[in-house]
Amino acid sequence: MFEKFKPTWMVKSVYNVSPQQLKQHGIRAVFSDLDNTLIAWNNPNGTPELHRWMKELDQAGIPLIVISNNSKKRIGKAVAGLDLPFMARSMKPFSYGITRARKKLGLKKHEVVMVGDQLMTDVIAANRAGVYSLLVKPLINTDKWITWPNRQMGNLVWRELKKQYPNLKWQEGLEDE
Ligand SMILES: [Mg+2]
Numbered sequence: 001m002f003e004k005f006k007p008t009w010m011v012k013s014v015y016n017v018s019p020q021q022l023k024q025h026g027i028r029a030v031f032s033d034l035d036n037t038l039i040a041w042n043n044p045n046g047t048p049e050l051h052r053w054m055k056e057l058d059q060a061g062i063p064l065i066v067i068s069n070n071s072k073k074r075i076g077k078a079v080a081g082l083d084l085p086f087m088a089r090s091m092k093p094f095s096y097g098i099t100r101a102r103k104k105l106g107l108k109k110h111e112v113v114m115v116g117d118q119l120m121t122d123v124i125a126a127n128r129a130g131v132y133s134l135l136v137k138p139l140i141n142t143d144k145w146i147t148w149p150n151r152q153m154g155n156l157v158w159r160e161l162k163k164q165y166p167n168l169k170w171q172e173g174l175e176d177e
């Protein structure tokens with residue numbers, strides 16, 4: 001029952017995931033949540049680390065696409081400082097947006113990883129879509145109140161997941177799988 005919540009990987013910071021590691025796993029595109037995964041509300045243009053990582057991906061020919069539940073207008077504004085492509089109205093925790101973006105790129109399921117800070121939306125959506133799922137720690141803890149119920153639920157699931165999969169742990173990157 002808890003399998004749909006189980007991330008493929010748990011990495012402290014996505015900036016540690018190098019193009020080389022992604023390629024070793026056959027991953028050709030990175031899909032990502034935006035809020036608290038790539039940027040925090042208090043720094044909408046992203047940190048220097050984010051920009052360095054984005055440049056690395058770009059140079060390696062690995063597209064980074066934001067998968068968002070927001071409308072085109074809202075997400076367009078939010079990613080303006082990052083200049084990233086995005087899929088709006090993705091309907092996470094359902095697979096809709098991920099699958100749509102994957103098919104647009106003509107990629108197979110095992111060629112895509114979905115990154116996010118929330119079990120209850122990002123990881124479930126990725127698992128439903130059949131792509132790799134990568135859970136990261138939220139950039140900051142003072143989140144918008146609207147995600148609070150999600151987080152509480154996530155905490156319950158989290159405890160259960162740890163019980164069922166005692167080997168699940170935060171890693172530095174994809175190499176120590
Ligand atoms: Mg998020």
